Amino acid sequence: MDSTTPRQPAEHDSTAPTFQGRRNLITAGTAGLAATAFLAACSGSDAPRAGLSGEPAATTLVAPTVPNRRPTQAQLQADKDTLATANSLEVLAAQTYQAHGSKVTQLELVEAATRFAEDHTAAAAVFAEPVADHDGVGKPNEYLLTNMVEPLRSLLTSEASVADLFSSIESSIAATYIAATGTMLEASWRQTFAEHAAAAARRAAVWGKGGTGLAPNTALYPMSDLISAAAYLSTAEEEAAEGEGGETTTTEAEAEG
Numbered sequence: 001m002d003s004t005t006p007r008q009p010a011e012h013d014s015t016a017p018t019f020q021g022r023r024n025l026i027t028a029g030t031a032g033l034a035a036t037a038f039l040a041a042c043s044g045s046d047a048p049r050a051g052l053s054g055e056p057a058a059t060t061l062v063a064p065t066v067p068n069r070r071p072t073q074a075q076l077q078a079d080k081d082t083l084a085t086a087n088s089l090e091v092l093a094a095q096t097y098q099a100h101g102s103k104v105t106q107l108e109l110v111e112a113a114t115r116f117a118e119d120h121t122a123a124a125a126v127f128a129e130p131v132a133d134h135d136g137v138g139k140p141n142e143y144l145l146t147n148m149v150e151p152l153r154s155l156l157t158s159e160a161s162v163a164d165l166f167s168s169i170e171s172s173i174a175a176t177y178i179a180a181t182g183t184m185l186e187a188s189w190r191q192t193f194a195e196h197a198a199a200a201a202r203r204a205a206v207w208g209k210g211g212t213g214l215a216p217n218t219a220l221y222p223m224s225d226l227i228s229a230a231a232y233l234s235t236a237e238e239e240a241a242e243g244e245g246g247e248t249t250t251t252e253a254e255a256e257g
Helices: 022-044 071-103 108-129 142-155 161-181 187-211 236-246 251-257
Strands: none
Touching: 071 108, 071 142, 071 161, 071 187, 108 161, 108 187, 142 161, 161 187
């Protein structure tokens, strides 16, 4: 029976052909690959794939498709709440820059504060457009204003303290938008949040360490500054309250009658 492995020559047979040179091995391998490619090119498209023998098995299987699901009303409302919250964060940031940017003295940082205020004003308009009638749109985020900005107002007496506040606000925006990127239903909004998150992260780095700059030291942005759930503008609680207030039990109706 023939074997695909060449018979090894006798140990003392000096005239037997050998196949030990690395160059010969590479040459033989290259020639084999070239021959295989040539035969594959010459064969028809119906030829079996490499490693298979005989005719390819016929199949009538159809690749499964994932059915499209319509988002629920709760999911759509959650997206609107997120957009409204983003608008309130941008308004808060813009107003904070406008109120305290004058305390910055370094020329580069003065220019940055002015430009960043304009950026936040423009971003606020982007997020407000699809949810203009949402409660809280156009106003600074009340929760962060009360719990982050107002408590520090009397302490904002130096450029470093103002820079630290700016950095905290930008970092909160970056972390919040990163979280929103994974929840928004529409791909276009996921991209928008990702872009604005990156911009906020860069601004946070500019103001870090009291305005001296803070380079990232991790591959992923830290989510420690993600805003509290209480900072989100949600209509769920308001609707629930309205529903409870508008309900009339059977006993009450009978009593009134």
